[in-house]
Structure formats: structure tokens, C-alpha cells
Amino acid sequence: MSDDLITITINDQEIKARPGAMLIDVADAEGIHIPRFCYHKKLSVSANCRMCLVEVEKAPKPMPACATPVMDGMKVLTNSVKALSAQKSTMEFLLINHPLDCPICDQGGECELQDLSVAHGSSSSNYHEMKRVVVDKDIGPLIETEMTRCIQCTRCVRFGDEIAGMREMGAIGRGENMTIGTYIEKSLKSELSGNIIDICPVGALTAKPSRYKARAWEIAQHPSIASHDCVGSNIALHTFNGEVIRSVPRENEEINECWISDRDRFSYQGINAEDRLQEPMIKVDGEWRTATWDEALEKVAEHLNQVDPNEVGVLASDRATTEELYLLQKLMRGKGVANIDHRLRQTDFSDQGKEPQFPSLGMTFSELEQQEVIVLVGSDVRRDQPMANHRIRKAVLNGAKVIAVNPLKLSFNYPVEQQIVAAPADLVAKLAGIASATGKMPPQLSQIEQQDINGATGIANLLKDADKATVILGNLAVQHPAYATLRALAAVIASNTGAQLSYLAESANTAAAWLAGVVPHRVAGGETAGAEGLHVTDMFMKALKTFVLFDVEPEFDCSDPQKAEAAMHYARVIALTPFASDKMRAYADILLPISTFAETSGTFINAEGVQQSFRGAAPAIGAAKPGWKVLRVLGNLMQVDGFDYMSSQDVLAEFNERVSISPDNSRTFDDSDVFEKLEENTGLQRISSVHAYSVDGLVRRANALQKTFSQERNTAWLNPADIEEAGLQQCDSIIVRQGDGRVVMSLQADKDVPQGCVHMLAATNKSSQLGASYGSIEIQGDC
């Protein structure tokens, strides 16, 4: 495209513009207001609402600014009599069928139609006939519809097609009877569906969970950062009377553009969960009683000062803030505790010394969009990091090729060049097949089994020929029983082909957990710890006598719920937690209520290594306190030096003094690298995936999101061949046994589940009664 700028005139103002740019974009860039409904800067032009009509000199009729390319010398008037009367007439037409129900409409006060009708509408209409009524459809627990209010701008339809990558809404019927809907009764499935609430210019699509909670002008808005995935989407939390009632995107072109995932939008519901811990509690002779903060903290300090630090294990959530993570390890290391970990779903720690300083993307999210070849190793990026997936999707639309290597066949919202699906042990061999096709393998890896795959050479060549290519490790890889080998092979593929090795870490603050030293083998900044502590699996194995939990529910957050829970029951448990489930009340001894991310100031570090600080949006519930404050007081009580912080900024400043962030994912091989073959499983093997809405305590308590997968959480998927072999064709449900656990699951055939495997969701009520996420499993018909 030519760089020569042309000159146009809007309302007597001379403006330089790129030839071919649309008039509305040029005007927007200059801050000249043109009313619009169907136009959206991230969506294709449909020019159907006609609201943006402006006068163009020498054009016989007013022209829609969204669909009129600028030309040299063009003279445009946005406020002339002709333009204004065209806009006014359009407004009258749009209001013909729009109900006058603003007083009971959730959009009232933040409605584009309302605003523009005040600015451009008329106080009366020529239309006196009956208005049209559209029967509502239930499109799921997240989005409320009132389609009589729809002005058919089709933003939601185009969003589905162009951004979500799955068209779910459409224009049904025609003429006056045309309605926007799904035609059949169905819930929207897209992980980005909530964005249509924001782009709907009227009250046709509103947020169901916050419906009728507050009027727009009563809401206070607080900038914040999303707390679930490693993207660090910018959000605004909306509060009413000190309660978070909504979460909406905040525009940041570099990170989340103007969208957020449904998880980031609706997880706030968990903040006010029923089992939110309101006061400090102490268990005395098996009975819970509430305590003052002073009493509870002294009790904690006293206990931790007494015990042998080698008998203490510390488990922290990587959704805690950077400040909290840093203070937690500082406090514990100050007392000589080395058993500190956040890698709760990981089971293979054999190469932990070779992990990078922190798992980083190795590029920015906008660079991810420019990749030409992307190899996903163990990553359901669409569910786990929806906004990163959005960038990958944009790359694919630009011609990039995606290859996915996973223990499960996944559904993507873009075409995938090749999906390689294999049972856990075979997956390693298949990835080894690709690695050896890319060139030399380090001797340490040459021993492991390799399987030939169709197109391995093709994949190798694709990677080699691309200027920009990346191999991404995701959640399924981290949780895989042979993570170290997968990681090493991914590193070989990347270095042999010149591709970037990238990590999409599990959580909002995994990066900070690594950087702050919430791992047993490294201190803050990434240097090797003097005394290496136990990793999470060993902490459970060794039956430590005390556990300190920071926003962790071991039976849900750990890879082996049975072992985790048994360890908790064996030990004295001090839980700093926003929530106290019945299970936790059963094994814990002291409960300290801490705030959620929405109620504390703090910082998240995303996969790019970018620090984003935020402030509390609401006061913490009950007597709960921000975690960093609790840790600060504990530091003082336990007489650990350097806990005289005045604010969370002080903590962050100290963190930044100690830690220099240097993303580097390269991996070297030496004699310390030993890659062991996965143990052969006898019988069926379980494959687990954590549903995007089960990843942490907050989202597990977000009711609306939970309703979206009520069937999946109770389902076990088996290959039809296995079902036949076990003689279960007639069974709708099966009994699943693992260790002492026994649950009834409904049975579904799925030819994409590798043979010999059972796929179930982890971090659900049912799976919390079972054992290892990738362990052996027994099934039996229940019919």
C-alpha cells in the first residue's frame, strides 16, 4: 500500500489520510464524532444501520462514513443540515420497532441507542402502528437476550464469524420478520461469547449474572488485571455498594485488544461465594471457633516458630499477586523452610534445574500474531489462554500453519494443519519422531523411543523455512507425566529449526511465582537455592507435619487429589484462603481469610514478562485482609527481618530490586540430563484435562460459568473400541475406580480418545475423589 498521504477536508478541517481508509476511521482518529451502530473497528464493514450518514461534496446523497473510502480532495460535512437530517431520519427508522423500555432495560444509561437518540433523534415519530415483538431465546447462562430491542446491526453475528471463529448467531427470516438469534435453542459455546454483550449497541444482549443488579450510573469502575490466564487481560471491575458486580474489558491493543474471555468476565461471581471465609478461625478439639486476627496470627507464628522447618511444606497458588508470592517465600525461607512450591498440577520435576528463569512466551502477544508456523505441544490454548489463541487465530487467517501435538483431540476455531493425538507414552515417542526429523538429537535424548509420524519431515521443513516460528508448551504438557522429556524435545525442535521455544504458563502469575522463588530449588531472582527443598509431590510423599496453604485447595488444585488430601489430613494445616470448603474445614487447623485479587492491590506478571499492577476494587469481605498484609504481620510476629513494608508498592520495589526479568527459554543438554521412559500402565490409563472453568477456587465458584459444563464434568470419554472390548455398549454410565476412590460417571464414546485411555476432567467434585490425573484407572459398567 502506498505511503503517500492524501488530504481531505472534514468540516473545514484539513486532514492527512491514507488512501483507501474509511472515512469513519479517519474522522475517529481526528476525534471528529460520527454516530454509528453497526460499525465496529475490529469487525468487517456491513453498512447496514445507516446511522453514520454524512454529506460528501458532489455526492448526490448522504454517504455512510463506515463504507466510504477517502479520496484526495474530498470535502466532508458531518454536521450539515443534510447530514443531520439524514441521521435524524435514520434514527426515526431505527426506533420504529425499538421498545421504549429503557427504564427496565439493563443497558439504560450505557446504551449507544439511548445516547444517539438523545443526540440525533426526534421527540416524536411518524410511526403509530404496532411495534414488532420478538420471542426471546435462551442462549445460555451467561447472556440474557431481549431480542425485541435488537436493531439488527449484526455486530454479534460478525463477531462470531470474525473474532470468535464460530458463527453461532445469525439473521433468521427476512424483511420485517428478520430476527437475530441462534434459530435452534442452544447455549453459546464460544469462550469469547461474552464480548457480544459489550459490542451490542442496545439492550438486546446483556450480562445475565449481573442483570438488574445496578444502574450504570450507580456503578464505580476500577481498573484491574484478569486473574486466570497468563495473558494478563486488562479489565475493569464494576462495583455497586462495594460489591463487584461486573467485569468488562479495558482496551489494551498490545495485550487483549478490546476483548476478554468469558472466564475473565464472569469469574467475579466467585468473590461472593457462599463459602467465602469471613473471619479467622481456629480448630480447638475438632471444633471450629472464630478468633480475632491477633489471636489467630499469634497462634500461627507460635506454631511455625516451634516446628522443625524441614517438616513444613508451603503450597501457593500462582494466582496470588507477585507481592504475596514474594513475601510468602521470604517469610518461609526466613524461618528456614525450603519446601515451597506452586507447581501443583505438575508431576515430572526431573529437569527442574534446567527450567528457564520463568516460563515466558519469548515474544509479545502481537508478535505471536505474526508467526508463520506454530507447533502446540500439550496445549488447549483455545480454552486455557483464549486471548493468546485469538492471536494465533489471527496468524492462521494470515496464512500461518498450526500443528498440534496433544494427548487429546481438541477443537480449534481455525484450521489446523495437523493434529497429532496419542496416549501419554506414545505422545513422547511421536514428538521424538518430529524432533529427529528436524536434525541432530542430543545424545541424552537419542535413547528414547521414536515413532514415525506421517509428515514429520514436512513439519520440520515448515519450521525451518519459516522466518518466524514457535513451539509452544501449554498446560497439558506441564501436567503430562513426562513433562521433562516433552520439554526437552520441544527445545530440540526449536533449536534445530531456529524456532522460538515458548511457554503459555498456566496462570495469571506463574511467571511471578518462578521469579519470586516460590519453587523449592530457586530463590527470588532465579538463583539456585542454598538448600533445595521438596517439590509438591515429595511433600505429599514424605508426609510433612505442617502445611501452609496460600489460596490453594489441594483436592482440586493438585494432580493427585487423594494423595494431597491424605497429606492434609495427616498434617497440621494453616490455610491462608479466601474460601473454606467443607473439605478444607475437615483437614485444616487454622483458617486465615485473605482477599481475592479484586480486593487487594498487587501485580501480575504475564507470559511476556510484563508487570501490571492494580489496586483493590472493593473492600474485602468480612474480616478478610489482603494476603500481603497478613504475611507482613506474620513476618513481624515471627521476627523475620525486613518486614516493615508500608504498602504493597514497597514490596514490589524490593521484588524488582532483587529480580531482573530476563526471558530466555533456551535449554542446554549435559550429563545431568536423564530422561526416563514412562512406566507402562497396566490396564486403562486416565487422561485428565482441567476445564477452563475449574482452574482455580474463584472460577470454580462462579455459578454461571459452572452451569456451562454441567454434563462434561460428570462424563468419562472412551474410545468406542475400548467400550466394545469391555462390553459396555449398553451402558450409559460406568463406575470409575482409582485407589480408594469410586465415582459414577456417565459414559460417552469418543473415537478421538486414544485407545486404552479414559478421558475425564480434573478439578471437579468427582475427580477430587480420585487419584493421579494420569494414573491407572479401573472401570466397570453401571447398568
Next chain:
Amino acid sequence: MAEQQKGQVVLSSHEKEEIDRWLTRYPEDQKQSALLAALRAVMHEDHYISVPKMDAIADYLGLDKIAVYEVASFYSMYELDEKAAARHSIAVCTNVSCMLRGSDKIVEHIENKLGIKMGESTPDGKFFMKVEEECLAACTGAPMMQVDHVYYTDLTPEKIDEILDGLD
């Protein structure tokens, strides 16, 4: 999660043949072009288009399901209600020319004769009376009607009796 594949309706071999025939006329990556023909093929076989059939078409042509629903609900030549699935479909034109030439009487006669209203089917499943919105472009022979694929012009009550009685 893997898509579930239980209880899927498949297109008949004739429908597939018909769709394939149309697909040869369009470029590989423009399968959507065969959508109208695909819907017509199902209409021809089933006399209406069920949601499972629309879903099957979407799968066959690689389209989003909603894209098929949109097109099917747009055109009046496709019937989406199962009650339209009678052996014969009667569409009486009620547009200007036909109306001026007495189409109201024609409609009334058929309604009385069959004991059904426009938009209904006879209980024996023999006739369906379509609500015809648009002109069928046979104004020179008004009033007119279309029964299945055949046009009948210059209608009178007697002529209608003869036509309808002659069908099985």
C-alpha cells in the same frame, strides 16, 4: 472437547448425488454456493427441511450450521415445519394481478374443499396449502397456482376440483 457424534442424521444418497452434481459447478473452496441446491434436494425428498437435515447439509458443505438456518429461513420456497410435509404442496398466488382476478375466491374454494386453512395440511397428509407471499410471475394467466412443480393458470373452482381430484 471432542464433538459428540451421537444420533446424526445423514443425507440420502440421492440428496448427496444432487449436492455433488452442483458442487462440480463451483470452485473447491466455494462449497457454500451449493447450499440452495442442497436445500432444494432435501425439500424434494422430504417436502420439508428438518433441523437435523440442515445440520447434515452444514457438515457436508463444511459450513456453520447457522449459515444454513439463515438461508433456509430466508427463502419462502423452503418449508421448515414438519406439518408442510404433505404429498402435494399447493401455492396459490395472492399477489396483485391474481387478487384482481379473484384469487381470494380460489383460496376460499380450496380451503372449503380440503377443510384446511392456508399454512395447514390435510389430516391424511395429502395436501399442504402454502402461505404464498410472492408473485409467481404468471400474471398473464391469473388467477394461478403452483401444485408441486407445475403451474396451473386461469383457475376456476371447477378447474381446481379437476386438478386436485386428479392427484393421488
